[in-house]
Amino acid sequence: MSTNGPVSRHTRQKDAVLQQLRECEDFVSAQELHRRLESAGSGIGLATVYRRLNALAQSGSADTVRLDGQQMFRICEDSRHHHHLICENCGKTVEIEPPDEDWLRKIASAHGFTMSSHTVEVFGLCGECQKKLGK
Amino acid sequence: MSTNGPVSRHTRQKDAVLQQLRECEDFVSAQELHRRLESAGSGIGLATVYRRLNALAQSGSADTVRLDGQQMFRICEDSRHHHHLICENCGKTVEIEPPDEDWLRKIASAHGFTMSSHTVEVFGLCGECQKKLGK
DNA sequence: TTTGCTGCAAACCTTTTGCACCTAT
DNA sequence: ATAGGTGCAAAAGGTTTGCAGCAAA
Numbered sequence: 001m002s003t004n005g006p007v008s009r010h011t012r013q014k015d016a017v018l019q020q021l022r023e024c025e026d027f028v029s030a031q032e033l034h035r036r037l038e039s040a041g042s043g044i045g046l047a048t049v050y051r052r053l054n055a056l057a058q059s060g061s062a063d064t065v066r067l068d069g070q071q072m073f074r075i076c077e078d079s080r081h082h083h084h085l086i087c088e089n090c091g092k093t094v095e096i097e098p099p100d101e102d103w104l105r106k107i108a109s110a111h112g113f114t115m116s117s118h119t120v121e122v123f124g125l126c127g128e129c130q131k132k133l134g135k
Numbered sequence: 136m137s138t139n140g141p142v143s144r145h146t147r148q149k150d151a152v153l154q155q156l157r158e159c160e161d162f163v164s165a166q167e168l169h170r171r172l173e174s175a176g177s178g179i180g181l182a183t184v185y186r187r188l189n190a191l192a193q194s195g196s197a198d199t200v201r202l203d204g205q206q207m208f209r210i211c212e213d214s215r216h217h218h219h220l221i222c223e224n225c226g227k228t229v230e231i232e233p234p235d236e237d238w239l240r241k242i243a244s245a246h247g248f249t250m251s252s253h254t255v256e257v258f259g260l261c262g263e264c265q266k267k268l269g270k
Numbered sequence: 271t272t273t274g275c276t277g278c279a280a281a282c283c284t285t286t287t288g289c290a291c292c293t294a295t
Numbered sequence: 296a297t298a299g300g301t302g303c304a305a306a307a308g309g310t311t312t313g314c315a316g317c318a319a320a
Contacts, residue, residue, distance in 0.1 A: 009274055033310075045277040050310060066201050069285085070309060084250055089301050092244045104257055111229045111263035113220055119256050120241055127247035144299055145292050166284075180302040185285060204310085205284060 016042045017052040026093040027065055027072035087126035089133065101125060151177040152187040159256040162200055162207035200256060218254070222261035224268065
């Protein structure tokens with residue numbers, strides 16, 4: 001028996017997407033990443049960017065968040081579980097570490113559920129944007 | 136001074152959407168709700184369903200969650216803040232009450248953020264689906 | 271040589287919008 | 296009569312997919 005899938009090939013496009021994603025501080029959309037790749041001179045199809053990004057997200061190498069009607073991606077170097085604090089204005093992101101996730105599991109099992117995943121996302125304004133927007 | 140917006144009118148369509156939404160145990164998509172309204176004999180435009188659902192969500196009368204690439208809505212009778220435990224297989228939903236949300240605010244301000252909103256969503260399998268899927 | 275990957279464009283889907291008409295108030 | 300609400304169809308996005316050609320292994 002072999003549960004191995006097809007062998008993955010190494011391509012210029014894969015590298016480019018990964019590298020460009022690594023240069024992003026915060027979450028970027030596929031469209032935006034594609035735009036940056038273009039202006040960086042890497043001619044890569046939008047479809048490929050989507051395919052790569054989805055693959056990265058699925059394998060856990062990238063985090064994703066939905067914001068403004070689009071999926072945002074971010075490289076995830078350490079695969080430890082973490083959550084996000086996201087500025088609604090500029091997109092600045094900080095990873096946060098919930099002090100205790102046990103209660104989630106407890107709550108789940110209290111309702112007869114098994115917990116396979118969960119998300120904690122905090123939205124707000126970062127310091128700079130608070131000033132900028134005069135709030 | 137009057138911050139009052141335009142006066143809201145009472146219509147057959149508003150009633151129908153609200154009533155149909157009330158009959159849903161769990162989250163439904165706009166499309167699905169529209170489908171149900173149709174088979175219930177209420178001829179209501181899809182656009183109107185979207186407009187109503189969005190209005191309800193904005194006013195806090197409905198919760199929303201994003202699942203499977205679409206926005207899901209659920210009537211929210213008590214407007215207290217709460218979160219969800221969602222079965223990934225059948226969509227069954229349970230409202231959960233986080234024991235302490237103060238740490239979220241603390242974490243936010245520790246990073247210079249103001250917190251405007253947050254989401255906690257727990258995904259897993261409910262008891263029935265665990266058996267059904269033989270997990 | 272094989273076959274996974276890519277690019278392109280078309281297809282998809284959900285959601286939003288413009289606008290003329292309808293109808294509570 | 297006034298103006299908010301509705302329906303329809305078109306438009307708008309973002310994202311996926313079919314397929315022929317390209318290029319790793």
